[in-house]
Structures are given as structure tokens and as C-alpha cells.
Amino acid sequence: MAVPKNKVSKARRNKRRSAxxxxxxxxxxxxxxxxxxxAPHKVCKACGFYKGVEVLKLNAD
Known part of the structure; x- marks a missing residue:
């Protein structure tokens, strides 16, 4: 089993985790x-179309 040779400081540990x-x-x-x-690959909420096909019927109230 792997065992650390030295203690990793808090700063070094936090730098690694910051991403x-x-x-x-x-x-x-x-x-x-x-x-x-x-959003890509989703139905448009404004018009209800996806890839040129009407998927949702939206009421224009």
C-alpha cells in the first residue's frame, strides 16, 4: 500500500485542489x-423548436 514519505503542507494541498x-x-x-x-442539445424555450422540428407547442399569449 502506498504511504506518503513526507507531510504535504496545507498550501500545497490547497493549490492542487483549487482547480x-x-x-x-x-x-x-x-x-x-x-x-x-x-443550451446546446436542448429544445428552445422561446419557440419550442429543436433541430428545425417543432417539439413543443407554445402559446403566444
Whole structure:
């Protein structure tokens, strides 16, 4: 079983773990039908289209 030879300092340990806390902006793509921003591979919430096909019937109230 692996055993550490030396103690890892708190600073060194925290530097290694710091990459987990970085946040990325969510990926967004334009809807091919209406041009609104939407999440990729999801139905557009503005018009209800996905890959040029109407998936949801949205009421224009």
C-alpha cells in the first residue's frame, strides 16, 4: 500500500485542489429557428423548436 514519505503542507494541498472550484460559464448556442440563446442539445424555450422540428407547442399569449 502506498504511504506518503513526507507531510504535504496545507498550501500545497490547497493549490492542487483549487482547480475544482473554478466555474465556467454555461455553454450557449443560438436557436436555428428564432436566434435566441439556448443550451446546446436542448429544445428552445422561446419557440419550442429543436433541430428545425417543432417539439413543443407554445402559446403566444
Amino acid at each position: 475544482v472550484w473554478k466555474l465556467d460559464a454555461p455553454a450557449m448556442s443560438k436557436c436555428t429557428n428564432c436566434g435566441a440563446l439556448k
